[in-house]
Amino acid sequence: MTSGNGSAELLGREEPRRRLAGVVSNARNGIGGSLVLRGDPGVGKTALLEDTLSSSPLETVRLSGFEAEATVAFAGLQRFVTPLAAQLDTLPGQHRQAVLIATGAIDGPPPDRFLVGLGVLGLLAEAGQHRPLLCAVDDAHWLDPESLDVLTFVARRLQAESVALLFASRNDPAMDVRLAGLPALRLGGLAPGPAVALLSRSLDSSIDPVAAARIARAIGGNPLALIDLAHELSVAELTASSLADEPLPVGHRLVEHYVRQVRLLPGSVRTWLLIAAADSTGNLELIGRAARQVGIAASAGDAADQARLVDLGQVIRFRHPLVRAAVYNAASGTERRRAHGALSAAAADLGLSDLEAWHAAKAQVGTNAAVARRLERVADRAGQRGGNTSRANVLAQAAELTPPGPLRNARLLAAAEASLAAGGAQIGLELVNRLDAASLDPVQRCRAALVRASFALFTPDPAELVWGTARLLDAAAAVHDLDPLLEQTTLLRAFEHCLPPERLLRGVTLSRLGERLRDGARVADGSAAVVLRGLAAHILLPYAEAVPIMRRAVEQLLAIEDDRELLRLGAVGVALTTALWDHRGRDACLQRAAEAARAAGSLQLLDTALWTLSLAELTGGTPGRAGAYIDQVRELRQAIGYPAEHVVNAAYLAWIGAARPQVEALAEAMRQAGFGGVHASAVAALALRDLAEGHYRDAYQRLRPLIDDPFLQVTPLEYPDFVEAAVRAGHPDEALPVVGRLMAMADANGWAWTRGVALRSRALVEPEPETLYGEAIETLTGARLTVDLARAELLYGEWLRRRRRRREARAQLSSALGRLEQAGATVFAARARTELEATGLRLSARSPDTSDLTPREATVARLAAQGRTNAEIGSTLFVSANTVDYHLRKVFQKLGISSRRQLADRLGRDD
Numbered sequence: 001m002t003s004g005n006g007s008a009e010l011l012g013r014e015e016p017r018r019r020l021a022g023v024v025s026n027a028r029n030g031i032g033g034s035l036v037l038r039g040d041p042g043v044g045k046t047a048l049l050e051d052t053l054s055s056s057p058l059e060t061v062r063l064s065g066f067e068a069e070a071t072v073a074f075a076g077l078q079r080f081v082t083p084l085a086a087q088l089d090t091l092p093g094q095h096r097q098a099v100l101i102a103t104g105a106i107d108g109p110p111p112d113r114f115l116v117g118l119g120v121l122g123l124l125a126e127a128g129q130h131r132p133l134l135c136a137v138d139d140a141h142w143l144d145p146e147s148l149d150v151l152t153f154v155a156r157r158l159q160a161e162s163v164a165l166l167f168a169s170r171n172d173p174a175m176d177v178r179l180a181g182l183p184a185l186r187l188g189g190l191a192p193g194p195a196v197a198l199l200s201r202s203l204d205s206s207i208d209p210v211a212a213a214r215i216a217r218a219i220g221g222n223p224l225a226l227i228d229l230a231h232e233l234s235v236a237e238l239t240a241s242s243l244a245d246e247p248l249p250v251g252h253r254l255v256e257h258y259v260r261q262v263r264l265l266p267g268s269v270r271t272w273l274l275i276a277a278a279d280s281t282g283n284l285e286l287i288g289r290a291a292r293q294v295g296i297a298a299s300a301g302d303a304a305d306q307a308r309l310v311d312l313g314q315v316i317r318f319r320h321p322l323v324r325a326a327v328y329n330a331a332s333g334t335e336r337r338r339a340h341g342a343l344s345a346a347a348a349d350l351g352l353s354d355l356e357a358w359h360a361a362k363a364q365v366g367t368n369a370a371v372a373r374r375l376e377r378v379a380d381r382a383g384q385r386g387g388n389t390s391r392a393n394v395l396a397q398a399a400e401l402t403p404p405g406p407l408r409n410a411r412l413l414a415a416a417e418a419s420l421a422a423g424g425a426q427i428g429l430e431l432v433n434r435l436d437a438a439s440l441d442p443v444q445r446c447r448a449a450l451v452r453a454s455f456a457l458f459t460p461d462p463a464e465l466v467w468g469t470a471r472l473l474d475a476a477a478a479v480h481d482l483d484p485l486l487e488q489t490t491l492l493r494a495f496e497h498c499l500p501p502e503r504l505l506r507g508v509t510l511s512r513l514g515e516r517l518r519d520g521a522r523v524a525d526g527s528a529a530v531v532l533r534g535l536a537a538h539i540l541l542p543y544a545e546a547v548p549i550m551r552r553a554v555e556q557l558l559a560i561e562d563d564r565e566l567l568r569l570g571a572v573g574v575a576l577t578t579a580l581w582d583h584r585g586r587d588a589c590l591q592r593a594a595e596a597a598r599a600a601g602s603l604q605l606l607d608t609a610l611w612t613l614s615l616a617e618l619t620g621g622t623p624g625r626a627g628a629y630i631d632q633v634r635e636l637r638q639a640i641g642y643p644a645e646h647v648v649n650a651a652y653l654a655w656i657g658a659a660r661p662q663v664e665a666l667a668e669a670m671r672q673a674g675f676g677g678v679h680a681s682a683v684a685a686l687a688l689r690d691l692a693e694g695h696y697r698d699a700y701q702r703l704r705p706l707i708d709d710p711f712l713q714v715t716p717l718e719y720p721d722f723v724e725a726a727v728r729a730g731h732p733d734e735a736l737p738v739v740g741r742l743m744a745m746a747d748a749n750g751w752a753w754t755r756g757v758a759l760r761s762r763a764l765v766e767p768e769p770e771t772l773y774g775e776a777i778e779t780l781t782g783a784r785l786t787v788d789l790a791r792a793e794l795l796y797g798e799w800l801r802r803r804r805r806r807r808e809a810r811a812q813l814s815s816a817l818g819r820l821e822q823a824g825a826t827v828f829a830a831r832a833r834t835e836l837e838a839t840g841l842r843l844s845a846r847s848p849d850t851s852d853l854t855p856r857e858a859t860v861a862r863l864a865a866q867g868r869t870n871a872e873i874g875s876t877l878f879v880s881a882n883t884v885d886y887h888l889r890k891v892f893q894k895l896g897i898s899s900r901r902q903l904a905d906r907l908g909r910d911d
Helices: 003-009 014-028 045-055 075-090 093-102 113-130 145-157 173-178 192-202 209-218 223-232 235-242 250-263 267-279 284-293 299-306 321-330 333-349 353-362 369-384 388-400 406-422 425-433 442-458 462-478 484-498 510-521 527-540 543-559 563-579 583-600 603-616 623-639 650-655 660-672 676-693 696-708 715-728 732-749 752-765 770-780 786-802 806-823 826-838 855-865 870-877 881-895 900-907
Strands: 033-039 059-064 133-138 163-170 184-187 310-312 316-318
Touching: 014 033, 014 045, 014 133, 014 163, 014 184, 033 045, 045 133, 045 163, 059 075, 075 093, 075 113, 075 133, 075 145, 093 113, 113 133, 113 145, 113 163, 113 881, 145 163, 145 173, 145 388, 192 209, 192 223, 250 267, 250 321, 267 284, 267 299, 267 316, 267 321, 267 333, 284 299, 284 333, 299 310, 316 321, 333 353, 353 369, 369 388, 369 406, 388 406, 388 425, 406 425, 406 442, 425 442, 442 462, 442 484, 462 484, 462 510, 484 510, 484 527, 484 563, 510 527, 527 543, 527 563, 543 563, 543 583, 543 732, 563 583, 563 603, 583 603, 603 623, 623 650, 623 806, 623 855, 623 870, 650 660, 650 676, 660 676, 676 696, 676 715, 676 826, 696 715, 715 732, 715 752, 732 752, 752 770, 752 786, 770 786, 786 806, 786 826, 806 826, 855 870, 855 881, 855 900, 870 881, 881 900
Parallel strands: 033 163, 033 184, 059 133, 133 163
Antiparallel strands: 310 316
């Protein structure tokens, strides 16, 4: 689009200009924000950006997307950060390294794109400290996926930074997904009044207003179409066309208009234009060299400029994307391949290896092993910079150019694995489905099974979820003598894969799984073998015999220093530590996994770790901490563009008193999707809710099926609730053997958690329980088991009240109420409050200290109360330190405090 038309195309755009000016004004006042301009070609997106940039007092950074760079990982980001290079040294080392590796400045381990995003966020925040910054990204739909992911990640996190980030993009369903979560302004055609004014202004003589209105209506008020029609047709021709019953669609008419213009040009100019259209980067030297490859003189470009089809400056810009589309699509396939071949040769001369391979692929008909190898090298370079999406796309293209056989399978499989790393579940599944199963070797078949199993968790695919463990065991057996390390990895994934479906598992028994894990542990030494032995013992051996083997596996996990190794093995630590009732080890494994994922910038692994932490906190932790982890998952999913309102933990909802039908419906939906574990946890949480509310028969009926059909480490955690439900529902004989199992487990593992709840449970079945209650409370005190300790005090207080020992009962019940309220255990706090009032004590309604805080402020407050610095909180919530400081100041103001010490005193450190 030439600057000469820019002002004309802004007619009737007062509202979009006001919105853009508001974003810029906010940035100037320290309130970061973003806006996306969406629309079809010709509606003036670029003109609006240019107008905003030219009139803004802010420092500006500009970036345009190019199709030829769309498969070059972080190509756009490299150009974006160049003007900000002076600020790189202010970033934390890890973030600086991620940005430098991604942009090709240094070599190093491939960073996750979201770790790069944190670095760029810090870069912009620092730059904005010196002078407010306006960043504009035009043709965002042509950016490479890694650059777009980074910039949209940053745009979602801008809050208290002096930075505005504007995007312009075509209407495209795929871009709706990529730009999810960003405020958008869809540009349509002009209203009738401005459209007629623009057409009249663009004509050399006056036109009948009625005819002008018909024309404007026929082409939808598209500004560029109005201008170009005015240049193409006389007033008489326009008036005649306005009387036609079926005017041509604007896109078709404009393309035909540009095609006619091109066909009037000499052949050399048409060829030059085709080369420029095939390139799309606007690189003058590259296009000039390519033109010389086919004997075209440089003067051909001047002729294209004089024809008002391109604008020659530092780079070549087509008047409009439709001009480029018209030039390219009007050429024959042979002509287009010739242009790409010339560009490939020119790129090779300039040392632009990625572009050389890209154009070589476009110039090819059928398969070509040599070009496929060059594309594979391009993909490898993308992977080295952390560009998994680009790596997947380029490898898929290389596979298309590869003759059928093992090498084609290898490239498709590598593309699927890269897509998995990038979170592209649907694309990855399509790549796996394109494999030639008959020519897969055992190792490839095993890798394909791993990819399918991983994708099943994202899709989700109920059949793959419930059959996944059986299929992974078959895949592991196929590589038993070929690749021991791959076998062990596959066996670990097979165990992990049995946890989501739990009792819905199909095609394999738990005992068979345990036998395969044990066999796999014999293949090779190392951490994986130790962990596999621990898992096998967990499944196959009597509890007392399994404890020392599981403990060695946990010790091995906690001793791992390499984050990559930890991320490979750490997820299974949850099962082992839970089986041991080792809440400290469980928290340590999960916290380390979360920190390793955060350090690597792997937000999908971090999402899994935080979600698991939220579930774990509901047993042996506190609902308050569970809610805090759910808040972090919401923050994370907002950062990467997923709908945060879909973050729902059914068990947590039951704990905090959500409507039963809502929890039950959610639990059933998860069961139908194959997530039997989520369903069972929600049922158990509803049973616990029944206990809290005195519905003992309901609690017993919910828990009895779970106890009768036990599942690994999950069921023992439900023993204490079942004992209480059975005793209170009139089935003490059924509670006795369960108490015995709990006591035996406590003797075997030696942990305070097991012994404390075992003593509490035993007190429920003994005629004289006072000593047992005292021992349970003493055992649980100081073990950071707030809710279990409070429940022991609650049961003891209830027993004391029923024996009319009101003063002693009040002491226990008051302590229990304080702990339960502090922990966010809403339903049990209500029971404790009722019991206290039954002793004759009158209680005032409690008003939580954080009741006026927004969810974001409450999360920041909790983390600050735990002693985290602003930088640490920012890293946890994927925001800048500026934003943390902004929210913390609002927290202090709302709570009427002035220091972090006061905040910790107000909120309590356990929450």
